[in-house]
Amino acid sequence: MLVNFYSFGRMLRLSWRPYLLVLFFLCLADHLHTSDVTVGTNELVYNGFSDDLNLDGEALWIDDLLSLTNGPGGTSGHALYSSPLSFQNHPGGPISSFSTTFVFVIGFKQYKGNGLAFILSSTNYLPDNSPGQYLSLPHFNSDRHVFFAVEFDTVLNPEIGDINDNHVGIDVDSLVSVESQTAGFYDDNNGEFQTVPLRHGNRVQAWVDYNSSSHQLNVTLAPCCISKPQLPLLSTTVNLSSLLSRGPVYAGFSASSRKVSSSHYVLGWSLKLDGVAQPLDYSVLPFGTVDKLRHRSKYQIPSYMIILGVPSIVPAVILIVLAVLICRYLRKARDDDEWEIKCGMPSFTYKDLVTATEGFSDKMILGKGGFGRVYKGVLPTTTQHVAIKRVSPESKQGKKEFMAEIAILGHVRHRNLVQLLGYCHYKHELLLVYDHMPNGSLDRYLYDKNTPTLDWAQRLRIIKAVASGLFYLHEDWEQVIIHRDIKASNVLLDDDMNGRLGDFGLARLHDHGADAHTTRVAGTCGYIAPELARLGKATKATDVYAFGVFTIEVVCGKRPIGSANTSGDLLALVDWVRNTWQGGSIVDAVDPELKDYKADEVELVLKLGLLCSHSLSKLRPCMRLVMLYLEGGARLAHFHPAFLLTHGHEDEQNCQALCTSSATTMTILSQGR
Structure with missing residues (x-):
C-alpha cells in the first residue's frame, strides 16, 4: 500500500480549515499573553515574538518563535517590524546611533540553511525570489533597494567573494561584503579566537553596535547565554548616513535556502536607538520550542517522500x-x-606511559590547557624525564591537530625547537611525548610574581633562540613550516634557560615557492596579523607578525592586549610602544623590572619588533633578515614611528628606502653564500 503523506496532509488541512482557524486564534491569544514584548518609539524588545512583525515568503510563527524558512528547498522569508524607524528627527538633524542584539538558530542535523541576515532597509518590500546564497536580499543596489545587512552565511559562494562557509559579513547595498570574518569570538580570559559554528542547531547570539558620529560599526558573536565578549569579531568604519537619513527605515531579518529543507529561527531580539540595546531575558526565550523542533526533526519524514x-x-x-x-x-x-x-607506528605503549606518570596522577601534572593536561613522567625503560601531553576527548585540539604535530615535529630537528620523542594512540586516547623542559613556559617568568625576573641577557638570548627556530622552519628545512601560534606560553625553557618553540598543533607545511592552503583563522588574540584576521590565510609573514608582538612582549613584560591607562581602555601593546616612541624615547617602554640593560640593544629589539608587526605584510622582514639584525650582521635602517602607520602610498619614500636597504642586504648575503 502506498501512502503519500504530503497529499493526505493537504487534504486534511482543507477539510478541517474552519476548525484550524479557531485553533489559530486561540493559539494567537495564548501567544500574545505569554510573549514578553516591549515596543517604544525608539526601542524594541522581543523575548519571544508577537504579531507586530510583517512576515512574507515562508516566514511564519511557531508558538512564540519566529521561523524565517521551514520547508522544502528554494525558499526565502522576511520578518520586518511593521512600523518604520526614524533615525533622524528632522532633515539635516543628527542621525541616531543604534544597538541591537538577537539570538538565532540555523538548521538542525540534516537541515542546513544558507544563512540569515539582520537588515535595515529603505523599503518594507524585499524580493522573495532570491533564495540560496543571496539570503533573499537584492543582488545589487537600485533606487528602490537601499539596505544594510550583517550576514551570517553558511554556504561558500565565490561569486560574491565569500572566503569560507561559516562567516559573518557586513553588506552595504550589495552582497559583496565590505568586511568579513570567520564566525567566532575572542575569549575574554585568554584572548584566544574560538570558532562558533553557525548551523547544526547551535544557539548563537549576535550584537551589532553603530556610532553615527564616528561611523564605527562593531559586530560581536558568541554562543548563546554567555556574556558579550569585550573584543568585537568585526570592527570597521561604515558610513550609513545615506540610508539612515533617507527617510523611514525598516528593521528585521531575512533568510533563505536553495535545494534542501532548511530552518532559520530567531528566538529574541532587542534594538535601541541612541543607547545600548536592553539585554535579552534568557529565562523566557523559546528554547523549549526549539528543542521540540529539534527532536521532531530527528524523526520527521520529509513530505515529498513516499512510505x-x-x-x-x-x-x-x-x-x-x-x-x-x-x-x-x-x-x-x-x-x-x-x-x-x-x-608511523606508535613509539610508546599506553602501559609504559601510565607507568611513567604513576597512573596519570594529579601530582605529576605540569600544566593544563584547552587541549587537556601535560604530565611529568619518567620512562620505565630508560629513566628519561619526559613531558606527556594527554589530549582529552573534549579537546579543541582534535585528531587533525594531533597528527599535524606528530607529522611535523617527528621529522624536524633543531636546538631551539621542543623535541618530540614519540606518541601513543590507544583507543580514544591521544598522547604526545616530549623532552622535559624543567623551567616550564616563558609566560610564567614574565607575569608570575613568584618567579625570578629574567635579566636582559636572558631575554635577548630567548628572543634570538625563537628567531633561530622560526628561521629554520621558514627557510632552512626541506619544506616551509608555518607555526601559526607563536606566543610566550608556547616558548619553553630548558635547564640553561634557553628558549625552545613548541606546540605545533596548528602548524601547516607546504613546499618552498608554493602558497599555503590554510583558509581558517588560527592563533591567539593579539598575535594575529590583520590580513590573517581578514582573509584567513596563514603565511610566513603572519608568523613574522606574531614574532614581532612576542619580541615586544618579552622586552616590555606586558601582555599583547591589556589595560594601558587609568581609564582601563584596552590597547594593543604594539600601539602602546609606538605611542611611547612618538612621545619620547622608545626605551621608556622597557619592563620596569629590568634594572641593568644595554639601551642600544633594547632600542634595536623594540624597533625590530615594531617592524615585524607592521600592518602591511610586504614591509615585514623575513626571518633570515631578522637573524642578521639580531646578530649584528646587518644594520636596521632608520625609520620614524609614523612609518608604522603607513597605509597605501603614505610615506612612500620611507617604505622604498627600507625595502631597498633590506634587498641590498639580502643580495650581499646571497652572493656571500
Missing part, C-alpha cells in the same frame, strides 16, 4: 544496518592506515 509498507521496510532496515556496519569497518581501517602513513 512503503511493512514487508518492504524490514529488508530495507536490514540493508541499512549492514551498510552502517560495513562503513564503520572501512572507516576504522582507513583511519588506521592514515595513522601509519602520516605518523
